[in-house]
Amino acid sequence: MGLKGGPTQDEVMAVSLAKLGIRPGDRVADVGCGTGKVAVAAARTAERVYAIDRRPEAIACARQEAAAAGAGNIEFFEGDAVDVLRDIDRLDAAFVGGSRRLPEVLDLLAGKVQGRIVVNAVMVGTLHEAIASMQRLGIFVEAVHLQVSRSAGIAGGMMFKPINPVYVIVGGAGCS
Amino acid sequence: MGLKGGPTQDEVMAVSLAKLGIRPGDRVADVGCGTGKVAVAAARTAERVYAIDRRPEAIACARQEAAAAGAGNIEFFEGDAVDVLRDIDRLDAAFVGGSRRLPEVLDLLAGKVQGRIVVNAVMVGTLHEAIASMQRLGIFVEAVHLQVSRSAGIAGGMMFKPINPVYVIVGGAGCS
């Protein structure tokens, strides 16, 4: 569907989910869910996933992904993350793949999430904003810079082609 | 216990397990299991994990890890991987964290593993050997170069410290 940013790359999703540490029974928010790829993956372990995006085409795409994967435990919210999150009373983990108003989103998440909050950032400004917000809230755990390159066959051999580097910023209540 | 190589780093393990794609019911081999970290993680989803290492101190350490994690579905084999694998008749996935005689190990695995085979390599020679063996066997899928850097606080700010880059080489029957 050509959503801006495209789906989270497999390796980045694997690391992000590992940092989230979702357990059976968990309620998980996917903020800026885009194509729904992370929501569907999280729904394999979590009891309930809240997939939030303000773009109707993202929610439509994510619904389709969820249906195709047989994931019946995802609730979809088309709207601004700040508004949607206000109405959710408790979360065990939250993934932020993209969002406007990131500091406000992190403020809200810090008050509701029992476990880990993981932000993916490609922009330097977002990295800075995520770390500064988490440090202000006293929940910053770590940031990881992931540089993934994949093999590609070319005439007579194999080389590595890099994908865009991603920052994975991790926070958690009481972990700082 | 100071095993050579040390435990697989979290981010590398996350990517390796994602590439393995272990499902409930699977039988999985962990070749060169070292501290047992990957075996224990795999045992959360797999039905049975075969943890193999020729070093008694590795098997002792891995047993302890498994016990601490309450993982009762891991079988331990102290011995040469080639000998041990000969006696296992079917596998759904295999992780090779380290091994002597890698080409022979991959020969055996190619004949027994229904799903994915994932090799972790830090040495250039091992990367080359793993790819060449998988290509010869017609099971090469892809290789990924993972460069992970983690935030570290220093006076007045935060920087990124890199861990050793790792190659994750992926094979699978009938995927090449």
Added chain:
Amino acid sequence: MGLKGGPTQDEVMAVSLAKLGIRPGDRVADVGCGTGKVAVAAARTAERVYAIDRRPEAIACARQEAAAAGAGNIEFFEGDAVDVLRDIDRLDAAFVGGSRRLPEVLDLLAGKVQGRIVVNAVMVGTLHEAIASMQRLGIFVEAVHLQVSRSAGIAGGMMFKPINPVYVIVGGAGCS
């Protein structure tokens, strides 16, 4: 001498000098010169290099490096870069290996440097500050993230060991 930060790594220096594009006849500032390594390298092409550091032990070390290399065209300034730069009327290029008061330093350099200004940063905050300052001054050209790993022999083979990633931020009058 154990100066904080240590000397600029060869590969990072090579890229930084290439971005500076020093030509014969140039006057070049090395702000936060540390061990003097970059000043000495720049002095091979430049007509005159101003090496500035507020730490007496850095200036002592840099003087020694310059003497050992037979570089007679370096002037040393022990003091705060902002104070020292005020008294220098024209520069063709400037390298900032480290500095307190980076925004003020860049303000001054933007007004005096005819060619390129190159900042090396390992901290995320410094990256952010350098880019923001250069954008405010209308001189930002580009930023480069350099991840260098070097071969290291280990038992039975060769692996790659990474050095700390460095950001090279490039500015120049009238280039933005």
Added chain:
Amino acid sequence: MGLKGGPTQDEVMAVSLAKLGIRPGDRVADVGCGTGKVAVAAARTAERVYAIDRRPEAIACARQEAAAAGAGNIEFFEGDAVDVLRDIDRLDAAFVGGSRRLPEVLDLLAGKVQGRIVVNAVMVGTLHEAIASMQRLGIFVEAVHLQVSRSAGIAGGMMFKPINPVYVIVGGAGCS
């Protein structure tokens, strides 16, 4: 001109030239010179550069680059590097940007080059071949993995876009 591989990237060229350590008076070979970019850069310091490529369109392009840069000290050879190198009796440094028959080229260079030999490789097989050849010849010094990402402005911010990682393999007579 759309030559395969394209010109050596600035940052990779800067590191490669720094490893070569060309001095005034040096005679330098550029094997697989392509667009001539490295030959022209080397010619700024070297006394004489031998630019070799078996593709007529590469030699034509390199001649044009040299003329545009006013580099009158480059000799061009259209032909197989092995044949051309046989007729050159002494070299101070050699850069190999690409070549068929790499082991034979390195055999020849090892016998003629007084200083450094630097190979750029993007393919894993070339990396392996370059290291193995240099080790066999007793001239291997080091290999460096360069991962460069450059800033790119996107809506509302700045991110880093990676270029293809390159291996820089360094050899030298009597250095191993």
